[in-house]
Amino acid sequence: MAALALQPRPRLSLLARLAVLLAVGLWGQTTAGAYDATVCGQRGYTIPFNNMTFNADAWNPDVKGFQCISVQDSPPAFAATWSWSSNPETVHSYPHVKLTASGLPTPLSNISALVLSAQWSMGPGSKPRPARVVDHDGLTNDGTSANVAFDMFADRDVAKALNEQTAETEIMIWVGKFGHAEPLGFDANMTKTCFTQTIGDAEFVLYQGHNVRGTNVFTWVAAANHTTFTAEVSPLLQYLWRNGLVSAGSHLGLVSFGSEAYHSEGTVTFSASEFDMDLVTGAAPKLAVGHLCSPATSTNPPQRLLSSAFIMSATLLYLMS
Numbered sequence: 001m002a003a004l005a006l007q008p009r010p011r012l013s014l015l016a017r018l019a020v021l022l023a024v025g026l027w028g029q030t031t032a033g034a035y036d037a038t039v040c041g042q043r044g045y046t047i048p049f050n051n052m053t054f055n056a057d058a059w060n061p062d063v064k065g066f067q068c069i070s071v072q073d074s075p076p077a078f079a080a081t082w083s084w085s086s087n088p089e090t091v092h093s094y095p096h097v098k099l100t101a102s103g104l105p106t107p108l109s110n111i112s113a114l115v116l117s118a119q120w121s122m123g124p125g126s127k128p129r130p131a132r133v134v135d136h137d138g139l140t141n142d143g144t145s146a147n148v149a150f151d152m153f154a155d156r157d158v159a160k161a162l163n164e165q166t167a168e169t170e171i172m173i174w175v176g177k178f179g180h181a182e183p184l185g186f187d188a189n190m191t192k193t194c195f196t197q198t199i200g201d202a203e204f205v206l207y208q209g210h211n212v213r214g215t216n217v218f219t220w221v222a223a224a225n226h227t228t229f230t231a232e233v234s235p236l237l238q239y240l241w242r243n244g245l246v247s248a249g250s251h252l253g254l255v256s257f258g259s260e261a262y263h264s265e266g267t268v269t270f271s272a273s274e275f276d277m278d279l280v281t282g283a284a285p286k287l288a289v290g291h292l293c294s295p296a297t298s299t300n301p302p303q304r305l306l307s308s309a310f311i312m313s314a315t316l317l318y319l320m321s
Contacts, residue, residue, distance in 0.1 A: 035079075040068040047073045052100075054078055057258070058093040062086040067093040067261065077273035079128040080259060088145060088180065088263035095270065096151070096258025101279035104255070105161045108154060108241045109248040112282040116150050117230035118257050118275040120176065124264070128271040132227040139178055145262035146270070148176030148225075150233075154250040161253030165213070169246050172219040173204070173233060175226045181262050183219035184209025197239055200231045206239070218245065238284060 037045040044055040058067035065084035072078065080095030099116075121128065123135030124142050153167035160166040174183065185207040195206035197220070204220040211217055220236050240246040255277055259270040 034072075035070040036073040038068055038070040040066060045069075045071050047071070047076065049073070050076075052076055053098045054096070055098075056080070056093065056095050058082075060090060060092045062092060065092060067095060069095045075273065076275070077271070079269055079271040080261075081126050081267060081269045082261045082264075083267045084261055084263055085265055086263075088143070091260045091262055093261045094151070094256075094258050095261070096256040097272070097275055099150075099255045099257060099275065099277035101255075101277050103279045103281040105158050105251040105253040106279070106281050107248065108237050108246065108250050108252055109284050110281050111234050111237060111252065111279065111284055113232050113278070113280040114234045114237065115230065115232050115278040116173070116255075116257075116276075118150075118175075118272055119228045120148055120259075120270065120272040121227065122146070122148070122176070122178070122259070122268065122270045124266050124268055126267055126269055128269050131271075131273060134176075134225065134227060139264075139268070142264045142266040142268070143179065144264040144268055145179030145181045146176075146264075146268065147174050147178070147181045147260045148270070149174045149258065149260060151254075151256045151258070152252060153254040154246065154252045156247055156250050158251050158253070161251040164254060167253065168216060169250055170211070170215050170217045171237065171240070171246075172217065173236065174219060174221040175202070175229045176259070177221065177225065179262070181260065183207040183221055184211060184217045185219070197236060199233060199235060202226055202229070202231065204236065208245070216246075234284065 039045050039056050041056055041058050041061070044053055046053045054069055054071045056067045056069040061067070062084060064086050065082065067080070067082040069078055069080045076097070078095070078097060082093055082095070084092040119131050121131055121133045122139065123129045123133070124138040124144070129135065150173040152171040153161060153164055154169040154171065155161040155167040160168065172183070197204050197206070203223045205223065207219045207221065209217050218240055241248040241250070257272065257275045261268070
């Protein structure tokens with residue numbers, strides 16, 4: 001989702017200020033160390049000793065809601081508390097951490113391996129849950145709609161690839177989905193015959209659409225929630241450029257991890273830790289990606305770049321190296 005440049009600090013509503021106090025007090029009680037910063041609205045925070053950047057990113061707020069994010073410097077972790085009770089079909093914020101690697105930006109065709117990892121939790125209220133815990137009943141009772149996603153931006157122009165506002169391509173990988181959150185291009189009648197890939201134990205379905213700026217958005221949505229995720233995801237990128245959906249010369253510039261917040265009748269807290277990105281540049285492996293086909297008519301089985309066992313083995317070997 002589009003993260004915006006830092007803005008002057010807005011005046012918080014009473015509801016937002018109360019939520020900040022709750023987040024600040026409870027954060028210290030539920031983590032190994034106390035929080036080091038809490039920011040709200042469109043403000044961000046950078047850990048001083050490693051330059052890791054977090055952003056509350058309430059890029060589309062409504063007057064009845066708020067978005068805050070509390071950050072722990074070491075080990076890096078965050079808890080994002082929000083409430084948006086209006087416009088339930090609209091994304092209001094994307095609290096996130098920016099992931100960095102020395103090889104970025106780099107052409108998609110120059111990515112040999114891209115390992116993304118994170119663990120997360122979510123539930124109603126201002127209290128962060130322990131890692132990997134999701135209060136499904138509580139979220140449902142509050143009518144919560146949200147996702148959990150890695151967000152990437154790419155462009156044939158290197159400078160534009162480093163700016164969410166100007167990049168021509170956005171690539172999302174959803175590892176969590178709640179309520180009525182749906183990707184751009186979602187069609188309730190779409191089958192899984194095509195546009196399906198399996199990475200490790202996660203099956204993803206691809207959707208394509210355009211946002212209000214005209215950015216071409218490709219979204220890989222996991223069939224189930226993965227509160228712990230570690231996978232070599234370059235096959236998802238290869239599927240796009242080897243099939244001509246995205247230029248092979250497009251440069252991957254920005255990568256982040258967070259949660260798009262749509263709607264809830266109450267307060268929601270999303271927390272995350274152990275997020276990381278490892279990038280290996282060089283000629284991309286030549287994977288047999290096949291051809292795109294019509295999801296409405298094809299009878300071919302789902303296309304898979306590599307077997308699940310092979311990808312899992314490769315990921316483990318990479319992480320152990």
